[in-house]
Amino acid sequence: MRFGLVGAGKIGALRATALKAQSNAELVAVFDVNKDAAARVAAGAPVFDNLEAFLAAPMDAVIISTPPHLHEEASVGAFERGLHVLCEKPMASTVEAGRRMVEAARKHDRVLAVGFNFRYYPFVKFVREAVDAGKIGRVDHVRLFGGHDGLHNFSADWQYKMPHSGGGAMMDIGIHLSDLARYFLGEITRVSGVMSENVYKLPGSEDNAMAIFVNPDGVAATYHATWTEWDGYGIAVEVYGERGMVRGSYAPMKNLLIEKDSPTGAARRTVKRYPEIMLREKLKSWTSTALITFEEEVRDFIAMVEGKAGVALADGRAGLRSLEVAAAVRESTASGRTIDLPPLR
Numbered sequence: 455m456r457f458g459l460v461g462a463g464k465i466g467a468l469r470a471t472a473l474k475a476q477s478n479a480e481l482v483a484v485f486d487v488n489k490d491a492a493a494r495v496a497a498g499a500p501v502f503d504n505l506e507a508f509l510a511a512p513m514d515a516v517i518i519s520t521p522p523h524l525h526e527e528a529s530v531g532a533f534e535r536g537l538h539v540l541c542e543k544p545m546a547s548t549v550e551a552g553r554r555m556v557e558a559a560r561k562h563d564r565v566l567a568v569g570f571n572f573r574y575y576p577f578v579k580f581v582r583e584a585v586d587a588g589k590i591g592r593v594d595h596v597r598l599f600g601g602h603d604g605l606h607n608f609s610a611d612w613q614y615k616m617p618h619s620g621g622g623a624m625m626d627i628g629i630h631l632s633d634l635a636r637y638f639l640g641e642i643t644r645v646s647g648v649m650s651e652n653v654y655k656l657p658g659s660e661d662n663a664m665a666i667f668v669n670p671d672g673v674a675a676t677y678h679a680t681w682t683e684w685d686g687y688g689i690a691v692e693v694y695g696e697r698g699m700v701r702g703s704y705a706p707m708k709n710l711l712i713e714k715d716s717p718t719g720a721a722r723r724t725v726k727r728y729p730e731i732m733l734r735e736k737l738k739s740w741t742s743t744a745l746i747t748f749e750e751e752v753r754d755f756i757a758m759v760e761g762k763a764g765v766a767l768a769d770g771r772a773g774l775r776s777l778e779v780a781a782a783v784r785e786s787t788a789s790g791r792t793i794d795l796p797p798l799r
């Protein structure tokens with residue numbers, strides 16, 4: 455599959471490296487307004503500083519890794535030229551833009567996938583496999599936490615400016631959490647929550663958001679996305695069942711599985727640690743783990759384009775729902791009410 459890359463920044467460079475690891479994929483064009491950045495990742499492929507000219511290059515799919523407010527224009531342009539799209543998270547900076555992207559993909563019968571690469575982290579796969587294997591019984595509730603200690607973690611200021619990013623903690627690490635909530639709940643149809651901008655005081659960029667998501671069967675997830683986790687970066691997913699629980703957390707990466715034969719029975723505990731990942735990240739940075747997830751994502755993307763079902767990759771509807779969920783937390787904060795989300799079209 456011939457890929458074009460839109461956006462050759464920090465993540466775009468990793469996406470280009472991930473493509474090189476695929477025997478059935480090739481990077482054939484790179485577009486960035488910064489042509490030097492494009493040339494650095496292109497490894498000899500043609501580079502462009504103009505979207506129209508880039509989209510006219512012969513290719514089959516594009517990977518979009520520009521700031522979120524730019525995702526719609528590049529995606530819709532790609533669909534109009536018959537290309538498939540793998541778009542970075544968040545899929546767009548507004549729900550309306552996300553909806554237009556899903557509609558354009560449908561109209562042109564192309565694949566739209568979204569880079570929710572946390573689905574591919576080993577600690578999340580462990581949770582998913584334990585739940586799917588029935589090790590904790592019927593799922594009763596889910597808990598999600600993700601955060602870091604704020605603005606100094608960002609390498610570019612668009613990352614905390616609402617017109618570009620679409621919001622704050624909910625659009626940054628929180629968008630992975632709302633996707634994972636849906637990944638484990640099946641769907642999210644009810645949202646209530648409170649977000650706040652009390653610490654950094656950036657208009658429209660919440661530094662904290664706490665919420666409850668509910669699926670159509672009444673199973674709930676608690677969610678907290680934060681930029682004031684003063685202890686530093688951390689993410690945790692916990693699924694509680696009628697006879698056990700499974701937790702995945704990072705960093706460091708770790709899993710805990712508790713299995714019981716009945717709610718009152720004895721607990722069998724399994725702890726999984728990932729020393730090889732910790733060592734690799736110490737030597738080569740966290741991006742070495744992200745790179746592996748990007749390689750798996752692009753493999754699944756090619757499979758999705760080939761019509762294979764059952765891949766872990768998030769589709770455009772998952773991307774859109776995660777935006778709707780973040781918007782619902784915002785709306786719930788303003789109104790003090792619970793927000794019902796209509797079924798996804």
Ligand SMILES: NC(=O)c1ccc[n+]([C@@H]2O[C@H](COP(=O)([O-])OP(=O)(O)OC[C@H]3O[C@@H](n4cnc5c(N)ncnc54)[C@H](O)[C@@H]3O)[C@@H](O)[C@H]2O)c1
Nearest residue numbers: 461462463464465466486487488519520522542543544610
């Ligand atoms: N999945 C993850 O783990 C993860 C982690 C971080 C960021 N992201 C997402 O990846 C995307 C890119 O983030 P990043 O950290 O690489 O940002 P970045 O700022 O490092 O790179 C953005 C690139 O886009 C280019 N650009 C800006 N305006 C452009 C335009 N109009 N046309 C073409 N190119 C333009 C910039 O020159 C830059 O090279 C964002 O959507 C972000 O949310 C994902």
